[in-house]
Every structure is written in C-alpha cells, then in structure tokens.
Amino acid sequence: MRLSTKATTLLILAAVIAIAPVFFPSSYYFRVGSLIFVNGLAVTGLVILIGYAGQISLGHAGFAGIGAYSCALAPVHLGLHPALAALLGALLSAAIAYLVGRPILRLKGYYLAVASLGFGILVSMVLSNEAQLTGGPDGMAVPELGLRAVLKAIGLDLSNTEFWYAFSGLMLVIGAWLALNLYHSPTGRALRALHGSEVAARTVGVDVAHYKLVAFVLSAVYASISGSLLALQNKFITPDVAAFMHSIEMVTMTVLGGAGSVLGAILGAAILTTLPQVLTIFQEYEQLMLGLVMMLVMIFMREGLLPSIARRIRGRAE
Amino acid sequence: MPELLQFLLSGITVGAVYALVALGFTIIYNASDVVNFAQGEFVMLGGMITFFAHAAGVPLPLAALIAIIATAAVGVVLNKLAIEPARGAPVVSLIIITIGASIFIRGATQLVFDKQIHRFPAFSGDQPILIGGATILPQSLWVIAGALAVFFCLWLFFTRTLIGRAVLATANNRVAAQLVGINTNYVMTLSFAMSAAIGAFAGVLVTPITLTSYDVGLALALKGFAAAMLGGMGNPKGALVGGLLLGILEAMTAGYISSQYKDAAAFIIILAVLFAMPQGLFGRKSTDRV
Numbered sequence: 254m255r256l257s258t259k260a261t262t263l264l265i266l267a268a269v270i271a272i273a274p275v276f277f278p279s280s281y282y283f284r285v286g287s288l289i290f291v292n293g294l295a296v297t298g299l300v301i302l303i304g305y306a307g308q309i310s311l312g313h314a315g316f317a318g319i320g321a322y323s324c325a326l327a328p329v330h331l332g333l334h335p336a337l338a339a340l341l342g343a344l345l346s347a348a349i350a351y352l353v354g355r356p357i358l359r360l361k362g363y364y365l366a367v368a369s370l371g372f373g374i375l376v377s378m379v380l381s382n383e384a385q386l387t388g389g390p391d392g393m394a395v396p397e398l399g400l401r402a403v404l405k406a407i408g409l410d411l412s413n414t415e416f417w418y419a420f421s422g423l424m425l426v427i428g429a430w431l432a433l434n435l436y437h438s439p440t441g442r443a444l445r446a447l448h449g450s451e452v453a454a455r456t457v458g459v460d461v462a463h464y465k466l467v468a469f470v471l472s473a474v475y476a477s478i479s480g481s482l483l484a485l486q487n488k489f490i491t492p493d494v495a496a497f498m499h500s501i502e503m504v505t506m507t508v509l510g511g512a513g514s515v516l517g518a519i520l521g522a523a524i525l526t527t528l529p530q531v532l533t534i535f536q537e538y539e540q541l542m543l544g545l546v547m548m549l550v551m552i553f554m555r556e557g558l559l560p561s562i563a564r565r566i567r568g569r570a571e
Numbered sequence: 572m573p574e575l576l577q578f579l580l581s582g583i584t585v586g587a588v589y590a591l592v593a594l595g596f597t598i599i600y601n602a603s604d605v606v607n608f609a610q611g612e613f614v615m616l617g618g619m620i621t622f623f624a625h626a627a628g629v630p631l632p633l634a635a636l637i638a639i640i641a642t643a644a645v646g647v648v649l650n651k652l653a654i655e656p657a658r659g660a661p662v663v664s665l666i667i668i669t670i671g672a673s674i675f676i677r678g679a680t681q682l683v684f685d686k687q688i689h690r691f692p693a694f695s696g697d698q699p700i701l702i703g704g705a706t707i708l709p710q711s712l713w714v715i716a717g718a719l720a721v722f723f724c725l726w727l728f729f730t731r732t733l734i735g736r737a738v739l740a741t742a743n744n745r746v747a748a749q750l751v752g753i754n755t756n757y758v759m760t761l762s763f764a765m766s767a768a769i770g771a772f773a774g775v776l777v778t779p780i781t782l783t784s785y786d787v788g789l790a791l792a793l794k795g796f797a798a799a800m801l802g803g804m805g806n807p808k809g810a811l812v813g814g815l816l817l818g819i820l821e822a823m824t825a826g827y828i829s830s831q832y833k834d835a836a837a838f839i840i841i842l843a844v845l846f847a848m849p850q851g852l853f854g855r856k857s858t859d860r861v
Binding site for chain 2: 359509
C-alpha cells in the first residue's frame with residue numbers, strides 16, 4: 254500500500270514531534286522545540302501564500318504582532334479569556350488582511366514586496382509608539398492560557414516547557430493538516446494555477462484576485478495564531494514580534510526549506526530557529542553565518558533544501 | 572514661515588541621501604532586474620571605512636576615497652559571487668539573496684570594525700548658516716551639492732558616453748544588447764561597482780550629520796527602496812524626485828504631526844501612490860507578454 258503524500262507528511266511530522274523528546278537532555282530543548290513549532294505554524298501559512306499562490310509578503314510579522322498583542326490586550330481591556338483573545342486576534346488579522354490585501358495584491362513582485370513591507374512597518378510602529386496602550390518598546394505581560402491547570406486537574410501533570418512543546422506541536426500538526434487539505438482542494442488547484450501563470454489561470458476562468466486574497470487572508474490567520482502562541486508561552490511580548498526582521502525571518506524559513514512543501518518549510522523553520530541557539534557560542538559570527546546560509550541555499554538550491562535533497566535522492570535511486 | 576523653511580531644508584538634506592540610495596537601486600535594477608536590498612550596507616560601509624581610515628591617521632579626503640573604492644569592490648564581489656550565479660531565479664529568491672548579503676555584510680563589519688556609533692568631522696565646520704530665519708549646517712549643503720553632482724555626472728555618463736549607452740541598451744533589452752556586441756556581464760559588474768560607489772559616497776557625505784554604525788544600513792535601504800518605488804523603479808529621475816519627496820514628507824510629518832510617526836507617513840503616502848499609480852510617479856507602464 255502506498256500512502257498519499259499528505260498522510261506521509263503528517264505522519265513524519267507527528268512522529269518527529271512525538272519521538273524527539275526521548276533525546277532531549279534538558280528542558281531547554283522543549284523550549285527550542287516549541288519555538289520551532291510556533292515559527293513552523295507561521296511558515297506553513299506562508300507556504301500557502303508563497304508556495305501555492307506565488308505571492309510574496311514582507312509584512313507578515315505585522316499579523317503575528319496583531320495576534321500577540323490581542324492576547325496581551327483583550328484580557329485586560331475586554332476581560333476575554335486568553336484563548337478567545339487569540340481567536341479575536343485571528344479574526345482581526347483576517348479582517349485586516351482582507352481590507353489591506355484587496356489593493357495590495359493588485360501589485361506584483363517588488364511592488365507587492367514594498368507594499369506589504371509598508372504594512373508590516375506600520376503595525377510595528379503603532380505597537381512601539383502607543384506606549385500607554387502597549388507598553389512601548391518595553392513590552393507588556395500576557396496572562397496565562399490556563400490549559401495546563403486543566404490538564405493537571407485531570408491527572409496530566411506537565412511542566413511548563415513540556416506543555417508548550419506538546420501544545421504548539423499539536424497546533425502545528427493541525428495547521429499542516431489544513432494546509433495540505435487546501436493543497437488538494439479546488440481552491441488549492443486554483444492557487445497553483447495562478448502561481449504558474451496568472452493569465453493562463455484567468456483564461457480558464459479562475460477569479461485570480463479572489464484566490465490571491467484567500468491565500469493572503471489564510472496566511473495572515475496562520476501568522477496571527479503563531480504570534481498568539483508565542484505571546485502565551487513567553488507570557489510577555491515586545492514589538493519585536495512585528496518587526497521587519499521577523500517578517501524576513503519568516504520568508505527566509507519558508508523559502509530555505511522549500512516554499513512548495515509544508516514539510517520543507519517547517520524544516521526551514523527548524524534550522525533557522527536552532528541556528529541562533531547553536532551560534533550563541535559564536536555570537537560574534539551569528540549574523541555572518543545567517544547571511545551566508547541564506548545566500549548559499551538560494552543560489553545553489555533554488556527550490557529550497559528539502560525538495561532539492563529529495564530530488565537528489567530520487568535521482569540516485571533510479 | 573521660518574518653521575516651514577526649516578522643515579523643508581532638513582527634509583531636502585535627508586531626501587538627498589534617500590535619492591542617492593534610490594539611485595543605487597535604480598542602476599542595479601536596470602542592469603539586472605534585481606532589487607539589491609544590500610544597498611543600505613554600501614552607505615554604511617562608506618561611513619564606517621572612512622571613519623576607521625581617518626582614525627588610523629589617513630587624511631579625510633583620502634580616507635573617503637579609500638572607502639568609496641573599497642565599497643565598489645564589495646559591490647563587484649557581491650555581483651560575481653551571489654547575483655550572477657543566481658541568474659534567472661525568481662524574485663523571492665533574489666530578495667532573500669540580497670537580504671542575506673546585507674546581513675552578511677553587517678556581520679562582517681561588526682567583526683572587522685566594532686559595534687560603536689561613529690562620526691568624523693564635517694568637511695567645512697559645524698557653524699550653522701542662517702537662511703531666512705531657518706538654519707542649515709554646512710555639511711547639509713555638501714550633501715545636497717554632492718547628490719546633484721552625482722546626478723549630473725550620471726546624466727553625462729548615460730547620454731554622452733558609449734559605455735553609458737551600452738548600460739541603457741542592456742537595461743532595455745539584454746538579448747538585443749548582446750546581439751549588437753555589448754558585453755552584458757561587464758555592464759552588470761560596472762553597475763554594481765557604480766551603485767556601491769554612489770552608496771558609499773552618500774555615506775561619506777552624511778555621516779558627520781547622522782552618525783554611522785554597523786546597523787544603519789537596513790533603515791536606509793528601506794527608505795531608498797521606498798523612494799525608488801515612489802518615483803518609479805528603474806527611473807533615475809524618479810529616484811531623485813522620489814528621494815527628495817520622501818525626505819520632505821518625513822520632515823513635515825515630524826514637524827507638524829508626530830516625530831514618532833514620520834516613517835509611517837512616508838509609507839502611507841507610498842502605499843497611496845502605489846494604489847493610484849501602481850508603477851510609481853515616473854514608472855513605465857508595462858504590459859505583460861503572454
């Protein structure tokens with residue numbers, strides 16, 4: 254029996270998440286793991302936008318910022334439970350993506366890049382300047398999600414790092430499952446068609462503007478939830494989450510591993526999340542190495558790491 | 572009224588720097604269809620190398636010259652090692668490559684030099700000049716004059732020299748340029764060298780006013796990119812107008828509305844312009860070939 258790519262991808266992902274802790278020598282590794290999953294979620298959203306639909310956004314950290322600050326602000330000002338706050342953030346991100354996406358997505362290539370970049374910068378600027386609301390560059394506290402206490406009550410006692418490892422890992426698998434389903438759906442086919450050629454897609458009756466907007470809104474929701482998870486697990490948030498560099502990191506992770514493949518993009522997230530942790534020993538060289546990795550992969554493995562490696566292995570097998 | 576004049580003067584000074592950065596984007600974009608996000612790093616290198624050469628005892632003009640030549644060399648290396656091997660890559664890959672290059676250059680600068688903020692003396696003193704109730708620093712005049720000189724030289728280069736026309740031809744149609752015997756690889760190398768040199772020159776001019784450190788490149792690249800887009804990517808006249816417009820807008824916003832949101836105003840205007848005129852103010856209207 255041959256498993257479908259969708260099932261294989263999900264199996265590999267779930268297995269790695271479940272088995273990896275066996276090899277963790279300290280709780281620090283759970284922390285890095287959950288960071289990888291949180292980034293992986295944002296990156297899965299970008300696979301929909303960049304990999305499926307072929308559109309770029311240099312402002313997606315803006316949506317992560319909206320998600321993160323919803324979790325910090327809504328409980329204080331609206332008295333919402335943090336989980337509902339995250340949901341509210343996702344809805345808000347979707348609404349903003351819908352409004353901003355309409356005009357922005359008419360643009361192509363570099364023009365789309367600068368327009369989305371402008372959006373991201375606006376969000377991060379508001380977050381750092383409206384200090385009386387957001388705490389400014391100093392950031393603000395985020396309330397506890399509370400799910401861990403519920404689990405403890407039913408007899409499942411996890412440490413804080415273990416809980417976030419498991420929870421964000423679960424969210425990532427769900428996110429990947431939805432993205433893979435989308436890939437094989439009529440919407441996914443329409444997105445891939447407009448990636449190939451917008452003109453060709455239009456001639457066969459694909460509403461190009463509509464589908465681009467769908468991809469943009471979906472990827473914004475992924476980024477927003479990723480931001481919410483980051484805020485909830487750190488219990489603290491600063492405007493850095495919405496900074497331009499974070500947007501760049503997201504796009505780089507996506508393209509590094511392989512924008513066309515969910516698993517590849519998550520691998521990219523894993524590499525770029527781990528790299529700075531490993532490089533803290535060589536802190537001086539961190540930027541140098543990061544820049545070098547970005548350039549080398551894009552020059553020599555244009556489809557990204559995973560698809561390039563997979564192709565090489567397949568080529569040898571034949 | 573003096574207030575308005577003051578904002579206008581400081582806006583033009585900053586705008587001249589943005590215009591130079593935007594011009595760097597334009598030259599490389601025309602020759603290779605690449606938007607080089609490492610453009611801001613050239614400005615940073617110009618300032619940093621000049622400072623350290625000057626601190627080592629080299630006279631300021633010579634230090635500036637060394638910085639400009641060294642930065643031009645960095646531009647050539649960037650083209651040879653990163654841009655040429657990636658020819659034909661999609662836009663997203665090219666964006667990542669040049670952003671990777673900018674992070675790399677930043678990291679290298681921090682290793683070779685340091686993480687401190689530096690300045691070197693202004694070329695002709697720091698005594699402000701009074702104009703109609705507003706003041707301007709002599710160094711600002713150097714910046715504005717320097718930007719105008721660069722644009723004039725480039726205009727001469729593109730209209731009066733054979734190699735300048737070869738660059739224009741390559742920008743227009745690479746294959747056709749090759750067919751008439753233009754060495755397009757040489758044109759690309761030249762474009763990167765020119766663009767890096769112009770960036771470094773801007774860095775030399777502006778460092779006495781705005782100071783420099785290893786991480787000033789990113790903000791400059793974003794502003795220069797925005798200015799180039801505002802004017803219409805690939806159009807030198809657009810780069811000049813876009814840069815000055817952006818600088819003035821920023822200064823006005825900082826003066827009359829909020830200094831915290833001066834960057835926001837710039838981006839809002841750019842978004843508005845892009846929505847109304849997706850090709851920028853002076854951009855060519857392009858049609859898709861099917």
